[in-house]
Amino acid sequence: MKFKSNYLQEVYDGLEKHYPEQKEFLEAVGEVLMSLEPVVAKNPKLEEDNVIGRLVEPERVILFRVPWIDDNGKVQVNRGYRVQFNSAIGPYKGGLRFHPTVNLSILKFLGFEQIFKNSLTGLPIGGGKGGSDFDPKGKSDREVMKFCQSFMTELAKHIGADTDVPAGDIGVGGREIGYLYGQYKRIRNEFTGVLTGKGLTYGGSLARTEATGFGLCYYTEEALKTLKNDSFKGKTVVISGSGNVAIYACQKATELGGKVITMSDSNGYVVAPNGIKLDVVKQIKEVERGRIKEYPARANDGSEYHEGCSGVWGTKADIYLPCATQNEIDGESAKKIVANGAIAVCEGSNMPSTPEAIEEYKKAGIMFGPAKAANAGGVATSALEMSQNSERLSWTFEEVDEKLQGIMKNIVHNSIDAAARYGCDGDLQIGANIAGFEKVANAMLAQGIAY
Structure with missing residues (x-):
């Protein structure tokens, strides 16, 4: 991928050299950096403090084994991951994906995208993603439960309501979230909003499914x-x-x-x-x-x-x-x-x-x-679920849906406005990348290089 900016070219080439096998991640980074060319050109501080170089590397990557026993009594082992990508504007927030195709490249691409998606919502949430190469298809409820409990036994060490709040994604629906939350509560002895997408009987939000x-x-x-x-x-x-x-x-x-x-x-x-x-x-x-x-x-x-x-x-x-x-x-x-x-x-x-x-x-x-x-509506409503959990309140479906509509409309207009500021009128892709980036970059600059 070729950039006009020598700085962006240097950052991208460095990633390509270090992670040549991570095609999905490199694709996601390249798409965003291409949109940021005019922003970097107008803001030399971004290069001086190497904001882009810091942005494209996760703050933390956690990789762990997940042993569990299937219905035949055989011990199975899967790989578990959590990519805590950027917490400049809030706790890490992003789903867990259980699917055989899951690998570090896919989770890094998803976590990187999540930074900007979460920023666009206007809510105080950072970017992260996680999951496992476990496949729930064809498994019994008991097997899924055993896997989720083993997965959460390790993940619980790294997450929390003010640190990292996972949610569901492909292969992780209401059933899986319930098993994961039950194990977290058992281990930590606390009832907090550490997961979103929960059932309505234990802290979930109306309209989250939709x-x-x-x-x-x-x-x-x-x-x-x-x-x-x-x-x-x-x-x-x-x-x-x-x-x-x-x-x-x-x-x-x-x-x-x-x-x-x-x-x-x-x-x-x-x-x-x-x-x-x-x-x-x-x-x-x-x-x-x-x-x-x-x-x-x-x-x-x-x-x-x-x-x-x-x-x-x-x-x-x-x-x-x-x-x-x-x-x-x-x-x-x-x-x-x-x-x-x-x-x-x-x-x-x-x-x-x-x-x-x-x-x-x-x-x-x-x-x-x-x-x-x-598709930012899902994480936006997850953040609204976090708010309800913090306040020990439950909003009506109509209240949540109204807030969701407002958030999505704001994303459209903020993207259009950002694109126009840099001479790309009507380009929703460039506008979204710029609008999402600016908030995160300003927070990173404010928090200093050691951040």
Whole structure:
């Protein structure tokens, strides 16, 4: 990757030399640093105090083994991680991911993105991420419980309500959070808001389950209104994924007047020309933990199932909301989206579009909402859960939802304003990177070099 700034080039080359195998992390850093070129040019103090060089290295990386006993009495061992990336504006905050693909590169990329995402919310939370290569799929509830208890036995040494507050991510839902929280409480003998995404009976927040998907649609609606004088109303929508983010993005997009025609999982996707029946998807995915290929027979609505995931981007629509996983849209898939006449791509999953894909969107004039801004609703509501825990209060669904809408609208306008300050009018990606960075950089400068 080539930069105009010698300083940024030096920082990036140093990372590439030290971590050549961490492709996802290098991609995430490169994307942000490219946006920061005009900021660095106007602010020599950033180079003098090597703010960028400090920003791209985690404050702490914790790696540990997780031994547990399966239902056959066999001892299994997985790897556990926590990347505590930056605490300049608040305690580390970011999810835990349990999935076989988890490695240090992915968690560093997610933790790095989380710094800016959390900053954009306007709330006092730093960036972190963690997880394990453990796969909950195919495991019994008891096996998942045993793994979570072993995982938390080590993690508990490194987290706390004012230090690091994890949440859920892929493979870590309400069940896993419950087991993790129960073990933390047992070990530490305290009932605190150390995890978010908790059940409502023990400190969870209303609207947290819906927050990332709802927030994605609030962001998209506000960006469409502001930049294109448009909305979801009357638009067809392609959504990838069928997990938490995708399900609630589907619900809110429909409520805002759109028609969602696709959903997917790691095996394939369904196309429902008359609109996805969300109750059927929820039964399959949330209740039965089944596969999306079961949808057509259950829905009986003329929908079709297709093997493979990338084909979903060839489905013609107005708005595309990728909600599955990183790098799910490459350059070729982006060309299909452009050919389909899309007006917007807003990211519900983390870094779903490759740099080549983003280039295609921008060349075609498609409105692009980057993940760190568009999917910030989840962590924003997690921070609201932290506030409720601190005050020993429980807000209504409507109160939390109203705050979420306000946060997502502010992210849109702060991104637009930041982009305009540096001559990049209407560029939501550059604007989000700059707006998120400036708050963190100012805090780092204020706290001194030893920080």
